[in-house]
Amino acid sequence: MDWLTQQHQHQQQQQQYKAMTISTDNKTVYNDIRLGVIGGTGLYQLEGYEKVDEVQPETPWGQSASPIKILRTPRGHHIAFLARHGLNHEFSPSEVPYTANIAALKSIGVQAIVAFSAVGSLQEIIKPGDFVLPNQIIDRTKGIRKDSFFGNGVIAHASFGEPFHKPLKELIYSHRDSVPEITIHKDKVAVSMEGPAFSTRAESNLYRSWGGDIINMTCIPEAKLAREAEIAYQLVCMSTDYDAWRESEEPVTVAEVMKTMTTNAVRAKALLFSILPDLEDKLYTGDKDSIELVKDIRGTMALAFQQPKDGRAKEKCQTLAYIFPGYFTL
Numbered sequence: 258m259d260w261l262t263q264q265h266q267h268q269q270q271q272q273q274y275k276a277m278t279i280s281t282d283n284k285t286v287y288n289d290i291r292l293g294v295i296g297g298t299g300l301y302q303l304e305g306y307e308k309v310d311e312v313q314p315e316t317p318w319g320q321s322a323s324p325i326k327i328l329r330t331p332r333g334h335h336i337a338f339l340a341r342h343g344l345n346h347e348f349s350p351s352e353v354p355y356t357a358n359i360a361a362l363k364s365i366g367v368q369a370i371v372a373f374s375a376v377g378s379l380q381e382i383i384k385p386g387d388f389v390l391p392n393q394i395i396d397r398t399k400g401i402r403k404d405s406f407f408g409n410g411v412i413a414h415a416s417f418g419e420p421f422h423k424p425l426k427e428l429i430y431s432h433r434d435s436v437p438e439i440t441i442h443k444d445k446v447a448v449s450m451e452g453p454a455f456s457t458r459a460e461s462n463l464y465r466s467w468g469g470d471i472i473n474m475t476c477i478p479e480a481k482l483a484r485e486a487e488i489a490y491q492l493v494c495m496s497t498d499y500d501a502w503r504e505s506e507e508p509v510t511v512a513e514v515m516k517t518m519t520t521n522a523v524r525a526k527a528l529l530f531s532i533l534p535d536l537e538d539k540l541y542t543g544d545k546d547s548i549e550l551v552k553d554i555r556g557t558m559a560l561a562f563q564q565p566k567d568g569r570a571k572e573k574c575q576t577l578a579y580i581f582p583g584y585f586t587l
């Protein structure tokens with residue numbers, strides 16, 4: 258079968274699928290969740306929205322780090338909020354159940370994620386308190402995190418040259434003046450390190466020499482998994498410190514990060530609040546299977562499989578059907 262036919266067939270199958278979330282009372286069904294928000298260090302709740310429910314689906318990759326809060330926006334749409342490290346920050350960056358987090362969001366219908374992250378700055382121009390929309394990542398994690406839904410008999414290679422979702426990034430950036438206190442930089446390079454200890458001064462300088470602009474410990478594998486799950490994903494970074502490269506200053510500590518995050522968290526919520534109506538216009542208008550904003554990412558994995566269909570491990574196909582409804586005939 259040629260790829261166009263394959264693509265067409267896949268889109269038809271996708272249309273038959275309607276993501277649904279059953280509420281905790283087992284009665285209410287939310288089938289209109291399209292936006293997911295992930296909060297990181299210092300951002301564990303999204304106040305200001307009506308909490309209508311919370312769900313924690315059991316995915317084939319386990320449970321998400323925290324229950325997913327289903328919130329109603331002032332316009333009446335449902336959005337999903339997840340605390341990446343757990344509500345009490347109980348998962349270290351190496352321990353976060355990234356696969357479960359992304360699978361759970363996908364399973365309730367999320368098609369776009371705005372993810373927040375506290376980052377160190379590797380450049381003078383990015384001051385603590387500034388926000389950054391990166392467009393590239395240098396992966397310095399150590400291979401101990403599960404960073405793919407594939408393997409074990411079903412092999413696929415996602416395209417990851419552009420690790421973030423450009424239309425989503427541009428939408429967020431277009432609101433850069435909406436919160437006057439925030440300076441937003443865009444198209445910067447994020448270094449994602451393993452941690453949990455922060456970098457040495459030598460490492461911090463090395464990342465600068467590689468062109469790194471900011472550093473965190475979580476965007477790998479989160480961005481990769483979102484890409485595999487065909488979810489449009491943009492990281493909104495909040496600079497908290499100058500890491501360890503500035504000889505004139507003490508290297509970063511958690512106390513410094515948390516101090517800056519107190520203000521950053523308030524600003525992050527203000528930014529989200531101001532971009533939300535635009536995001537809702539773009540994401541919640543029209544049929545959920547043909548949203549213009551995310552159309553470039555829907556169906557992309559159909560072309561990423563390595564094997565002939567009959568060469569795939571059946572059991573693994575069944576598992577993967579949880580996040581790829583329509584891709585596998587079971």
Ligand SMILES: CSC[C@H]1O[C@H](OP(=O)(O)O)[C@H](O)[C@@H]1O
Nearest residue numbers: 297298350374375473474475514
């Ligand atoms: C407590 S400082 C290091 C910690 O902060 C960032 O977390 P997140 O990306 O979830 O906001 C960084 O990635 C590290 O996990």
Ligand SMILES: Nc1ncnc2[nH]cnc12
Nearest residue numbers: 375376377472473474500
């Ligand atoms: N300097 C830093 N390095 C890694 N992750 C961070 N998160 C916040 N500041 C950081």
